[in-house]
Each structure stands twice: as structure tokens, then as C-alpha cells.
Amino acid sequence: MNLNPATLARVQFAFTVSFHIIFPTMSIGLAMFLAVIEGLWLKTRNGLYLEIYRFWLSIFAMGFGVGVVTGIVLSFEFGLGFAKFAQLAGPVIGPMIALEVLTSFFLEAGFLGIMLFGMHRVGPKLHFFATCMVALGTLLSASWILSANSWMQTPDGVAVRNGRLIVVNWWHVLNNPSWLVRLPHMLSAAYLTASFLVAGVGAWYLLCGKHLAFAKKSVALGTAFASVLIAGQVFIGDILYDTMLKHQPSKMQAAEGFWEKESASPAPYYWVILPDQKEQRNRFALGIPYLGSIWLTHSLHGRVEGLKNTPRDAQPIMGMVFYGFRIMYGIAILMFAAATSSLWLRWKRRLFTTKWFLRFLVAMTPSGIIATLGGWYVAETGRQPWVIFGLLRTIDASSPVPAKTLLATLVAFVCIYAFFMAAFLFFVAHIIRRGPALALPQAEASGSLKNAFRPHVLDSANANAVVGR
């Protein structure tokens, strides 16, 4: 790879945003899961639900904290790496992000403290309300960000005057053609992520023979949510496929791995390709015959459009889009398999005893996160060479920062984020090893708590006691 500033700025943004999205995906999913669990607890008063709630609350809090600190970076990175993009698109996406801060951050700021510390202070009903508000906050946050990102995918409602973007219709900017399809797609991805996290941890405990009541409930809930969600996701994904085919054909052409304007008939469904962008062909391709025609054209002999339909200077890099899509799609198939097996085993009453299935669930624990990353790679690399599709090329958007500086900060980001990830995994492993029974009645993760309800940390009586020791 050549070390030009534009490439390095892209790598840096890709790295920081990929790292960041892991945590909001978990937070969005776990916040909704916690709201559902607390609702079930209030309805049934079954202590097991409370145990599940407390167990996941700590992990949620820690993930939320890492999400906040990595998110601050992004709000500055638009300008750090892509000054021209910020100057052109700032008037359009800036207000959306400002509104995200004003709506969801303040909602979360108000209620996260109660959610994490306030159970004994405000009572279960108000506490449930706080949990719901935090879940709503994460949902609003996702809506604004998806709206801003979708506008970059399918820009609408703006006009170019004097080299600057003018918003003509705010409603069209917000409700751009892909937003209302991509938002539910991302939300169910986040909820699926949480479902598989919960089911995976439960399955692990079942395999170890520990915390059985907690584990059974976790597996039952996780697989139930996953079964409903994956069925919905298949439909949403299909609608999104058609939407993107209409608005960004180059992305979907790259995602399917065909080069020629029309593929052979019947078209195979490729799983492994070795694309050669320069020669505009695949050096190697392996796929399942007929399946491409059946899935993509819904007929036995249909032909699939290839990337050569897009002029070379507007083509994304096929390898990245293709493998991003295959990872997401492959995991979706595995999730579907897990969901159907869980339904079958549930009917046969062997859900908690089938070893191979439990091992499969453990392996699927991080599947939602990986699939979400794959999906975002399709969305972002498939939009290239544009940063705002059809309006601004990525290469024209970059900042006047020298390559060496970018490289140095990239290395710093990688080192420090690796450190964050190691510490986070260490923490989660510790929580899982310790088990749910020992989870304290309050969240112990103390960062990112906008808790306005705590009294003075240290009153004089306490201080004297401390000093006396």
C-alpha cells in the first residue's frame, strides 16, 4: 500500500469507527434487552430476571463507557482527516449530530445514573422507566447517526450552489431514500447481537454445569429473541438489497463478485473469489451453481449484473465489499440455522441438554458483532470512491495533514485501542467467571455515570472513619 495521506486518513477513520461501532452495537442491544428483562421482572416478580438484569448491567455500563470515549474521537475526526468533507457537508450532517447530542445524550445523561445506581433510591417502577429512557436514548442516537450516514449513501434534499451545499428540504435530508430501511436493519442487528451474547453466556454456563437456573433462562430468552429477530432481519435485508440496487448499483455489483456486464446463465453464488481490479476479472472464483440466479434474480436462469456496468473511476474495490457482504451473509445463515435448531430442540424439550447445540451457541457469542462489522464494511467500502455518493469523492475530501503525522497517530490509536479492548475483555471475562450469583446489587462499573443523584461522596463522618483506619 502506498503511504499517501488520503489512504492513511481513510485507514485511520476506518479503524477508529470500526472499533467504536462494536460498543454502541452492544449498548443498543443490551439496553433494549435490559428494558425487556426488567419489564418481565416487574410483571412476574421472578427473582431470576433481576439476577439476569444485574449480571448484564455491569457489562452494559462498561461497554457504554468505552463507546463514549471512542465516540468523542469521531466527532472531531470528520475535520481532522477530512476537512473538505466537513466544510462541504458540515451544514447538512452537523445539525443532525448536534441534535443527536441534544436529544439522546441528554436523555441518557439524565437516566443512566438512575439505571446504574438508583434501584434502591427510586423504586422499581421509576427505575424501569429510567431503563426504558436509556434504551430510547440509544435508539434515538442510532436514528440520527443512521440518518446522517444514509444521507451520505443516498443524498437528498440538497442543492450545490457556488461550490457549497445548500439544504433545500430538511425532511428529504433526514428521510433520505435509504434511512428507513437501514435504521431497522441496524437496530435488529444490534438486538440480534445482544440475543446471541446472552444465549452464548448461558450456553457456556450450561456446558460447565454452573448457575443452571440462570443459564437456562438466558438460553431460552436469547434463542427466543434471536428466532423472532432473524426472521424479521431476512425481510429487512431483502428490502435493503433492492433499495441499494436501485440507488447504488455499483455497491451491489461489487458485493456479488461478478465483473462482466452480464454473468453467465445460470449464475453461481460465489463464496470465495480472488478479484483483480486492474484486469477487471476474477483470478479465481468458487461458488455454488444455480444459487446466484435463484437468490439474486428469483429465477433458475437469470443473469446477474457485474461491476463493469460501472465506469472504472466510480468502482469500489470489489474484494472489500464482497468479503464484507459474505461475512455478514454467512453469519446470517448460521444465525438462521441456530434459530431453527433452537425451535426444533425447544419443541423436543432438549434445548438445555443438546451438547452440540450449546457449543454452537458459545461459538456464536460474538457473531452479531462480526456480522455488524461486515455489514458496515459493505456500506462504507461499497460507497467508495465517494464519501458523499455522487457528490464528493473521498480523495478530494482529505485534510492537509502530512502522511507521517497521520501514520504516527494511527499507530497511537492502534496501541491505545488495543489496550482498551484487552482491558474490556479482561473485565468481561472476570464478570463471567465470577458468575451471576455474586453480581452486586448495583452496577460496579463506575465510569460514564452521569449520576446526578449521588450525594457528596465523602461526608465528614466517613472521612474521619477513613482517616481513623
Add this chain to the structure above:
Amino acid sequence: MDMPLLCAGFAALSVALYVLLDGFDLGVGALLLLQPHERSRDHMVDSITPTWDGNETWLIMTGVTLLAAFPIAYGILMPALYIPIIVMLLALGLRGVSFEFRAQMKRYRRRWDVIFAIGSIAAACMQGLILGALLKGISVERSSFSGSVFDCFRPFSLLCALCVLEGYVVLGGCWLEYKTSALLHGFSIRALRIALPLFLLTFGFVVETSFSVQPGILAVWKAHPLLLGTVSCIVLIAALILFGSIGKRPDVRPLAASMVMIAAGIAGLAIIVFPMVVPFRLSIWSASSPRLSQIFVGAQYDTNHVYVSPFNVDAFVASFLGTFGGKSTKQVIATVTPTPSKTTSQLLQTPVGTVSLFGFLTPIPAPFGAWTSITKVAEEAR
């Protein structure tokens, strides 16, 4: 209503709130390095646990307001301040996770506290560097940053970094004095007695050197001696009250005095910088975003400004609209500068673009209108 002004006010408010609130946070973090007792360090961290995250939201708000309302300035400032901003963000990140992990990993608490303190110190210093670089001035050419990313590392900026760090330590010391008692109370009093004189000394030195570093600052002092003199007096009086009240009841007085002192300092800065958003380079009106986005966060003048003699305004409108077509908005008499002045103001909206037309009835106060010239406009038009 003048929306860029409103947005600038909001951005300034975000910065001020950020400095006042996260200032004591970072100051407490820096003081961790000096505190040998683990229990005391626990209490120090506990005292800021409930608020730090909310405080940092103001930093995001500042960045996003710049992006939304002043995208041109945002696109100039971010690359110009690339290194200090990235280091600051990483330092804040390290600090943020230390909050969590120091509580979780008891065995490594000492190490996490060191990371916490270094993160706080680095973040504070970087904010000082940013301030110094802004005051010194940033090289701008045709709405892009044209200098080197290392421009911000100058002796004056390093001095500002030290000054900001000391200011935050003063705020942190006052916060601790307010929030704690016994041992930690004594610790904060000792820290304050050393940090406050150091801060005032450095602050005076910064003000003194700034005149030679940036002639624009001296010009503002000469233009508003009374205003800036009053602000300086407030800083000094607050500092004296603060010094006198260290270690005395009520505990809240030093905190209040330090907040007033820092707030007055920020107000002075705002007077010096106004109405520029990239200091001495780009005004809030020329850096703001196109008009319509202000339905969300404010209206704008995304236009070239044209100044003609007030007697020729109507003739100019007739000729301009006769050439390019379009229409003019209603003419109003307004004050568009921070100092008293009067001008006619209207927008000429033509199919080829919009210009703001001014006919000053009073002398045009410098530096308003100084950043553009008719040749540059003509060049851009070509």
C-alpha cells in the same frame, strides 16, 4: 436575528462550560499524581465520578456546533490543531477507561491511577497548546489550513499549556476542598497555596507575551481598554478573594471564587477573539454554513459582502439586479459589528449567487470587512 452570532454565543458557552466543569475534573486527575495514599486517591476519584462524563459532553457539543454552524472554520482548525487534538482525545480516552478499570482491578490500582493522572495532565496541556496556537494565529489560504501541523508547538503555546494546567489544578484543588474533609482537605489546601500563585504568575506572563506574539491582541486592548481593564480587575479580585479564603469556612467560597476567576479569564479571551472564529483570520459571519441549515441551528450569511457608499446603494442594487436578474430583500438599517455602527443591509439574491450589500452610515470599524478585498472576490468569481 443574527444567527451566526447566536451560534457563536452557543459555541462560546459550550467552551466556557467545558473549561469550568471539566477543568476541576482534570485538575483533580492531575493532583492524583501527588497523593501517596490509596484511600485518599479513591476519594478523589469518587468525588468526580458522578460528573466527569456529563462535563465532557460539552466538549462534543463544542465540536459539533463548530461543524454544524461554522464548517469552514471547523475544516481549518481541525487539521491545524491535528496533533494536540488527537493527543487530547487519546488522553481523555485513557482517563475515561481508568475510571472503570481502577475500580475493577484492585491489584493494579496504582498503575491505573498513574495513567489517570498522566491522561488528565496531557489533556489539560493539549488544551493549552490549542489556545496558544489559536492566539498566535493560524495560516489560512482560501478557506484551508496552509501551515504545518507542528506550528502549534511554539514557546508561547507551551507557556499557555502550563497556564491552563495550573488553572485546572487550582479549580481541582478548590473542588477537593469543597468536597472533602480531614486529610484530603489539608492536602487540597497545601496544593492550592502553591498552585494559585504559580497560576497567576504564568497567567500574567502569558498576557504580557501575547502582545508581542500577536499584534491583534494589543490592538483589541487599545480599542477597548475599559472593558478589558474591568475584566482583568475581576480576575485579580477573584484571585485575591480566593487566596484569602483558602482553608477557611465556608468551603464553597474558594470554589466560587476560582470559577469567577476562570470565567472572567474566558470572558476576556472572548472579547479579544470576537468576532473571529479562527482568531484574527475568519469572522463568524464568513465561516458560517449556508443559510438554510440554520432552520436547525441558526441562519447565515453565506455570501460575499459588498460595501458601497450609502448614497450609491440604490443605484448599485438597480445596476446589479439589472445585470444578473433576481431580487433584493428589504433594506434594513442595522448594527452588524460588535462596536457601535450603522449600516444599510440587504441581500441581493440573483440566479448566479447572493451577495450581502452594506452601505455604512458610520465609519466601518476595523477589522470588519478587512479580511476580503474586491480583487479576491473577482478572482473567485472568475
